[in-house]
Amino acid sequence: MTAVPAAPAGVADDEPDGAPRIALLDILRGVAILAILFMNVSEMGASMTANWSDIRHIGWTAADQGAWWLRTLLVEGTARALLEMLFGAGMLILSGRIAAASDDVVAVPLRYGWRNIVLWAFGMVHMFVLLWPGDILHTYALAALLACAFRTLPARALLTVGLSYAAFTLATGAVAVGAPVTAPSARIAADAAAVRAEDAFGHGDGAAWVAGQRRVGLDRLGDDEVVFVWEAAATMLVGAALFRWGALQGDWSRRRYRWLLAGGYGIGVPLRLYGAWEATRFDGRVEIAWIWEDVARLAMTCGHVAVIALAIGTVAGARALRPFVAAGRTALTLYVAQTVIVSWLVFSPFGLGLYGAFGWAWLMALALAVNALLLWGANLWLRRYRIAPVEWAWRSLVDLRVLPMRR
Numbered sequence: 001m002t003a004v005p006a007a008p009a010g011v012a013d014d015e016p017d018g019a020p021r022i023a024l025l026d027i028l029r030g031v032a033i034l035a036i037l038f039m040n041v042s043e044m045g046a047s048m049t050a051n052w053s054d055i056r057h058i059g060w061t062a063a064d065q066g067a068w069w070l071r072t073l074l075v076e077g078t079a080r081a082l083l084e085m086l087f088g089a090g091m092l093i094l095s096g097r098i099a100a101a102s103d104d105v106v107a108v109p110l111r112y113g114w115r116n117i118v119l120w121a122f123g124m125v126h127m128f129v130l131l132w133p134g135d136i137l138h139t140y141a142l143a144a145l146l147a148c149a150f151r152t153l154p155a156r157a158l159l160t161v162g163l164s165y166a167a168f169t170l171a172t173g174a175v176a177v178g179a180p181v182t183a184p185s186a187r188i189a190a191d192a193a194a195v196r197a198e199d200a201f202g203h204g205d206g207a208a209w210v211a212g213q214r215r216v217g218l219d220r221l222g223d224d225e226v227v228f229v230w231e232a233a234a235t236m237l238v239g240a241a242l243f244r245w246g247a248l249q250g251d252w253s254r255r256r257y258r259w260l261l262a263g264g265y266g267i268g269v270p271l272r273l274y275g276a277w278e279a280t281r282f283d284g285r286v287e288i289a290w291i292w293e294d295v296a297r298l299a300m301t302c303g304h305v306a307v308i309a310l311a312i313g314t315v316a317g318a319r320a321l322r323p324f325v326a327a328g329r330t331a332l333t334l335y336v337a338q339t340v341i342v343s344w345l346v347f348s349p350f351g352l353g354l355y356g357a358f359g360w361a362w363l364m365a366l367a368l369a370v371n372a373l374l375l376w377g378a379n380l381w382l383r384r385y386r387i388a389p390v391e392w393a394w395r396s397l398v399d400l401r402v403l404p405m406r407r
Contacts, residue, residue, distance in 0.1 A: 021329070022093075022249050023250075023325055024248065024249050024250040024308075024309065024312065025086060025089060025090075025248060025249060025328065026324070026325045026327075026328030026329050027308060027312065027321050027324045027325055027328055028082060028086060028248065028305065028308060028328065029082075029083070029086050029327075029328035029329075029331050030323075030324035030325065030326070030327025030328035030329075030331065030375075030378075031082070031304075031308060031321075031324055031327075031328075032079050032082040032083045032086065032331075033079075033083065033327060033328070033331040033334050033335055034324075034327055034334070034371040034374065034375065035075050035078075035079035035082075036079040036080065036083065036136075036335070036338075037338050037342070037367045037370060037371055038071055038075045038079070038364060038367045038368075039071070039075060039076065039079060039080070040132075040134055040338065040342070041342055041363045041364070041366055041367040041370075042058060042360065042363050043134050044132075044134075044339075044342050044343040044346075044347050045342070045346070045347045045354065045355060045356070045357075045358055045363055045366075046058045046202075046355070046356055046358075046363070047194070047195045047198040047199055047202070048133065048134070048198060048216060049191055049194040049195050049198060050195045050198075053188075053191035053192075053194075053195065054191065054192070054195060055068060055279065055280075055360075056282070057195060058359060058360055058363070059358070059359020059360050059361070059362075060359070060360075061359060061361070063359070063360075063361035064359040064360035064361050065280075065360075066361070067359075067360040067361040067363070067364040068360045069276055070364075071360070071364060072272065072275075072276045072279070073269070073272050073273070073276060074300075076272075076297075077293070077297040077300075077301075078297060078300045078301045078304055080136065081235050081297050081298060081300075081301040082301050082304060082305070083136070083140070084140065084143070084232050084235035084236050084239060085235060085236065085238060085239025085242060085248065085301065085305075086239060086248070087140055087143070087144055087147075087232075087236045087239065088147060088158075088162075088235070088236035088237055088238065088239030088240035088241075088242075088243065089239050089240060089242070089243035089248050089249075091112070091144055091147055091148055091151060091236060091240060092151060092240050092243055092244070093243075094112060094115070095108045095112055095148060095151050098111050098112060108148070108151075109148070112144075112145075112148055113145060113148075114398060115398045116141040116142075116144045116145050117141070118394060118397050118398050119137055119138075119140070119141040119144075119394065120137070120138045120141035120142065122137055122332075122390070122394055123135050123136070123137030123138025123139070123140075123141060124138055126138075126336060126339065127217045127220075128214055128217055130336065130339050130340070130343075130344075131209075131210060131213040131214065131217070131339075131343070131344075132213075132217075132339045132343055133213055133214075133216040133217040133219075133220050134220075135217075136232075137332075137335075139225070139228045139229055139232055140232055142229045143228075143229045143230075143232035143233035143236060144233070144236060146229065146233040147233045147236040147237050147240070150237055150240075151240070154244070155240075155241045155244035155245050156241070158237045158238070158240045158241035158244065159237070159238060159241035161234070161237050162234045162235065162236070162237030162238035162239075162240070162241060163234070163238065163298075164230075164234050165230055165231050165234040165235075165294055166234070166294040166295050166298060169290070169291060169292070169293065169294050169295075170291060170292060170295070172291075173288065173290070173291025173292070174291070197212070198212065198216070199356060200212075201213070202347070202355035202356060203355060203356060204349065205349055206348075206349045206350055208349075209348055209349050209350075231294070235298065238298060242302075242305070247260065247305065247309075248305065250309055250312070252309070254310060254313060257306045257309045257310050258306070258310070260302055260303070260305065260306040261303050261306035261307060261310065263299070263302070263303075264299045264300060264301070264302035264303025264304075264305075264306060265299070265300070265303040266299075267295065267296070267299035268296045268297075268298075268299035268300030268301075268302075268303055269300070269303075271289070271292050271293075271295065271296035271299070272296050272300060274289055275289030275290075275293065275296065308321065323375055323378075323379050324375070326375075326378040326379040326381075326382045327374070327375055327378045329378075329382060329387075329388070329391075330378040330381060330382065330388035330391065332388065332390045332391050332394060333378075333388035333389055333390040333391060334374050334378060334388075335390075336390050337374055337377075338370065338374070341370055341373075341374075342366070342367075342370055346366065383407075384406065384407060385405050385406055385407060386404060386405060386406065386407050387403060387404075387405055392405050
């Protein structure tokens with residue numbers, strides 16, 4: 001069994017309502033929520049479309065290339081996947097707690113459903129009031145409702161259903177490879193037009209930026225949202241299976257975690273390397289790495305889980321990871337704070353107006369600096385308070401009572 005470090009001094013070991021916490025889950029959540037800024041910062045500070053259609057548009061110096069490769073290999077999709085897996089673990093914990101407290105068969109869908117309806121509303125505020133089109137809260141809220149329907153399945157069945165999206169992309173890719181190739185010129189032109197439009201409102205005045213961000217948000221809620229919800233729900237079920245097996249809470253032996261690391265990185269790293277190489281060819285040839293991207297994403301995320309679980313079993317690793325307990329317990333607040341600091345204060349016309357000023361290397365450096373500030377702030381906050389502000393508002397609405405905030 002992996003030894004999980006205690007919470008930092010001054011950080012409570014339970015919820016404001018007295019429910020126990022699992023330290024490794026908090027560490028994983030803290031790592032994931034901070035890592036996700038390395039993905040979002042480039043979409044906040046440059047064209048969202050260029051992030052995947054024309055990466056050279058953002059910057060392509062030698063330093064930019066190195067930063068982009070590291071980001072793509074280590075963080076692309078994996079921060080999101082880790083959060084989704086932890087949602088799946090949380091679904092089992094919360095639904096089990098609700099079921100234990102009530103014999104009513106509708107208690108779990110009603111109470112867990114209400115929790116996610118409130119979270120969906122927070123996501124809408126994040127998207128259309130705080131103007132972050134890349135919000136994940138509303139997607140995760142819908143996905144959690146879908147995943148909850150499978151909560152009583154055994155671990156193997158959870159994993160089987162959870163791999164449905166990866167299986168779908170593999171099957172779709174197999175069909176697509178054998179189909180005639182159509183000219184991508186129309187899609188390239190559409191992407192280029194989107195980049196120009198996003199750059200226009202990114203460099204524009206406040207009114208143009210607000211309208212542009214809302215327009216991108218509305219576009220995000222189109223047909224692709226079904227795919228986003230399916231992907232998230234499937235990954236939540238993978239996380240639920242890993243939780244049932246004890247992998248996410250540190251119950252495995254170091255030997256089993258080493259096998260998970262070897263398998264995860266053994267599959268994920270080669271697939272990721274090929275995909276990154278393919279994205280940097282810039283020769284217009286058909287790309288195929290998207291076919292196995294979800295397999296690579298899940299495998300890399302499992303490798304990350306294993307690395308963290310193994311690290312906390314060492315003195316140095318436990319000491320280094322202890323501050324992330326606080327980040328995991330304030331994850332929702334940190335996520336919103338990332339939007340306020342980076343999108344509003346640094347890049348928007350209402351702040352420094354630095355949209356488009358940074359290449360990949362400086363964007364990653366900015367994310368690192370902001371994350372260091374947020375990590376310090378999370379630990380400082382929890383020395384005095386039991387719950388972070390956004391979590392407090394969300395949980396108070398869910399419980400329909402004012403939760404205590406101070407320790």
